Amino acid sequence: MLSASKHLISKTIVQVPPSLHLNRVLGNRLYSSYYNPNSQHEFSDPRQDKTVHVMHSRGVNVLHDPLLSKGTAFDLAERERLSIRGLVPPRCQAMDKQLLRVKRNLDACETPLSKFVFLAALHDRNETLYYKLLMEHLEELAGIIYTPTVGLASQMSHSIYRRSRGMYFSSQDRGQMSAMVYNWPHDKVDVIVVTDGSRVLGLGDLGANGMQIPIGKLSLYVAAGGIRPRAVLPVVLDVGTNNQELLNDPLYLGMSHPRLEGDDYYSFVDEWVTAITSRWPDTLIQFEDFKYPHAYNLLSKYRNRITCFNDDIQSTSSITLAGILASLKSRGRSQEDLSKETIICVGAGSAGVGVCEGIIDCMVAQGRVKTREEAYSRIYMLDQYGLLGNPTTLDDDDENPCSYQYKPRSTPLDDRQHAYVKKDLRDQMTLEQLVKIVKPTVLLGLTGIRGVFSEESIREMSKHQEKPVIFPLSNPDTHAECTAEEAFKWTDGRAIFASGSPFKDVLLPNGKTGKTNQCNNSYSFPGLGLGITVSRASRVTQSMFLETARTIANMATPEQLKEGILFPGVSQLREVALNVGTRVCEVAFEEGVATAVLEKGEILSEVVRNSAYQPEYVPLVYHPGYNF
Numbered sequence: 226m227l228s229a230s231k232h233l234i235s236k237t238i239v240q241v242p243p244s245l246h247l248n249r250v251l252g253n254r255l256y257s258s259y260y261n262p263n264s265q266h267e268f269s270d271p272r273q274d275k276t277v278h279v280m281h282s283r284g285v286n287v288l289h290d291p292l293l294s295k296g297t298a299f300d301l302a303e304r305e306r307l308s309i310r311g312l313v314p315p316r317c318q319a320m321d322k323q324l325l326r327v328k329r330n331l332d333a334c335e336t337p338l339s340k341f342v343f344l345a346a347l348h349d350r351n352e353t354l355y356y357k358l359l360m361e362h363l364e365e366l367a368g369i370i371y372t373p374t375v376g377l378a379s380q381m382s383h384s385i386y387r388r389s390r391g392m393y394f395s396s397q398d399r400g401q402m403s404a405m406v407y408n409w410p411h412d413k414v415d416v417i418v419v420t421d422g423s424r425v426l427g428l429g430d431l432g433a434n435g436m437q438i439p440i441g442k443l444s445l446y447v448a449a450g451g452i453r454p455r456a457v458l459p460v461v462l463d464v465g466t467n468n469q470e471l472l473n474d475p476l477y478l479g480m481s482h483p484r485l486e487g488d489d490y491y492s493f494v495d496e497w498v499t500a501i502t503s504r505w506p507d508t509l510i511q512f513e514d515f516k517y518p519h520a521y522n523l524l525s526k527y528r529n530r531i532t533c534f535n536d537d538i539q540s541t542s543s544i545t546l547a548g549i550l551a552s553l554k555s556r557g558r559s560q561e562d563l564s565k566e567t568i569i570c571v572g573a574g575s576a577g578v579g580v581c582e583g584i585i586d587c588m589v590a591q592g593r594v595k596t597r598e599e600a601y602s603r604i605y606m607l608d609q610y611g612l613l614g615n616p617t618t619l620d621d622d623d624e625n626p627c628s629y630q631y632k633p634r635s636t637p638l639d640d641r642q643h644a645y646v647k648k649d650l651r652d653q654m655t656l657e658q659l660v661k662i663v664k665p666t667v668l669l670g671l672t673g674i675r676g677v678f679s680e681e682s683i684r685e686m687s688k689h690q691e692k693p694v695i696f697p698l699s700n701p702d703t704h705a706e707c708t709a710e711e712a713f714k715w716t717d718g719r720a721i722f723a724s725g726s727p728f729k730d731v732l733l734p735n736g737k738t739g740k741t742n743q744c745n746n747s748y749s750f751p752g753l754g755l756g757i758t759v760s761r762a763s764r765v766t767q768s769m770f771l772e773t774a775r776t777i778a779n780m781a782t783p784e785q786l787k788e789g790i791l792f793p794g795v796s797q798l799r800e801v802a803l804n805v806g807t808r809v810c811e812v813a814f815e816e817g818v819a820t821a822v823l824e825k826g827e828i829l830s831e832v833v834r835n836s837a838y839q840p841e842y843v844p845l846v847y848h849p850g851y852n853f
């Protein structure tokens with residue numbers, strides 16, 4: 226285990242000029258004389274592990290600032306200090322009472338969408354309370370602020386709009402972006418999640434409505450990954466939309482023109498990247514829900530220039546690989562047997578191709594295949610037309626040439642997709658036909674299309690496998706390739722099941738329970754972000770994703786694996802992120818991309834754990850004279 230330096234912590238603690246006189250401001254309570262740049266305005270006392278927040282604002286400006294507000298929890302001394310005496314009800318209520326009230330109100334909301342709106346409002350008025358609530362009820366609330374409900378909220382975003390969050394850069398802002406970035410009120414931004422809304426989950430082009438996705442992802446970055454709420458920035462690049470329904474809707478809030486494409490599009494993104502990195506050169510940028518091939522092109526362009534990754538390509542790949550590795554253990558095999566698997570991946574977009582590349586990287590890293598080509602031969606990929614196969618065998622004297630209709634692809638396969646073409650199998654073969662021929666052990670769905678895993682294909686698969694591994698990974702649940710119930714029913718309860726969005730466990734006819742897993746990148750990106758932030762990694766490397774997968778794959782206990790449970794539950798996402806964050810930090814140091822300073826003697830896992838944000842109220846101090 227690598228150890229981290231005192232510097233990792235102490236470098237971030239700077240003596241505050243004595244002129245600040247915090248002791249005087251706080252009465253006789255001895256708070257700190259240290260500056261903690263985790264937040265540029267926070268001061269922590271290493272001896273007492275206490276933090277105070279010193280700021281220029283007071284009065285309603287504090288009360289109405291969601292990053293500062295405590296609602297009814299300001300104590301009398303603080304009300305006095307901050308000039309909010311009389312502006313809140315008289316009784317000071319601690320956070321536990323506030324939690325009781327917000328949970329009750331939340332439970333009274335009748336639909337998932339109304340819960341979403343309620344939680345967004347809480348987020349907008351008191352972030353500390355929002356994150357406390359979220360962390361205490363993560364399993365329940367992740368399904369609201371994240372998939373599946375965030376999908377519906379994105380579709381309805383222009384109707385439910387209340388208050389702005391994050392930043393929008395639109396086609397009318399060209400030439401202005403490097404000035405605009407200074408409109409953001411915080412000098413320190415650790416993580417940015419950016420989307421152009423072109424492929425929101427499996428829901429397609431939702432234009433500027435895509436903003437709900439970065440907001441939801443960043444909520445998990447804070448709740449699970451321990452990134453500080455004031456250090457996250459959700460962004461939409463509004464380059465137009467091709468969604469006619471939105472364009473026709475008078476309430477739509479995005480630009481009303483078709484999407485920019487080609488050079489216009491790439492130069493727009495380039496201006497944004499330049500603007501962002503000029504103000505925040507060290508920030509981590511997560512590209513999210515960009516359609517294929519833009520997603521890949523942007524990743525190729527920027528991955529070696531800035532600290533960035535693509536969530537759908539790389540962290541979905543990481544968690545899916547983790548799922549397959551854990552399933553090997555669950556089936557009584559070794560993880561090193563990955564290259565003996567026969568995998569069908571339905572979906573050849575950014576997530577499909579990304580997931581398969583991650584599996585191939587792992588096969589190669591395990592050294593059980595002689596060449597990368599051999600690894601490709603283990604994976605069969607289908608797009609919307611069917612198998613990526615050999616068109617020249619199409620009209621041969623096969624048994625049933627009319628069983629499907631060959632259609633020329635609207636866009637030819639690119640090199641990445643072409644690597645999966647199977648020369649000895651007919652192009653555009655259906656899933657059902659392919660399952661019969663290759664007898665897969667693992668079936669992955671990344672199509673965004675409900676029902677692609679037909680009864681026939683799954684029943685056929687389960688004829689040949691004792692425990693068929695079935696992963697319908699598309700989001701939200703309404704777009705999953707099959708439901709958990711279907712998977713268990715069609716495999717007589719033998720499936721090892723994981724989906725992108727949550728499904729409930731299934732009661733089987735024999736009285737046993739078919740265990741479901743959520744195989745979502747929410748297991749991988751929060752820890753990646755934490756590890757990158759703590760190590761101040763300058764690049765996000767491919768081994769970070771492989772190690773993330775290995776870390777998560779080894780978290781379930783043998784008893785859980787026996788039952789078909791592959792990962793810890795969503796309620797344990799913080800623990801998962803701390804493990805992943807530690808490993809990613811180690812990789813950053815091993816590969817020389819960490820810029821934080823290392824010294825012997827300190828345990829990296831503790832540094833990571835201590836760096837993670839906890840939603841607690843800190844004393845607030847008004848100090849007009851201090852120059853931040």
Ligand SMILES: O=C([O-])CC(=O)C(=O)O
Nearest residue numbers: 372426427537700745746
């Ligand atoms: O957001 C999620 O739940 C997973 C994801 O990245 C996607 O489906 O695009």
Ligand SMILES: [Mg+2]
Nearest residue numbers: 513514536537
């Ligand atoms: Mg995504």
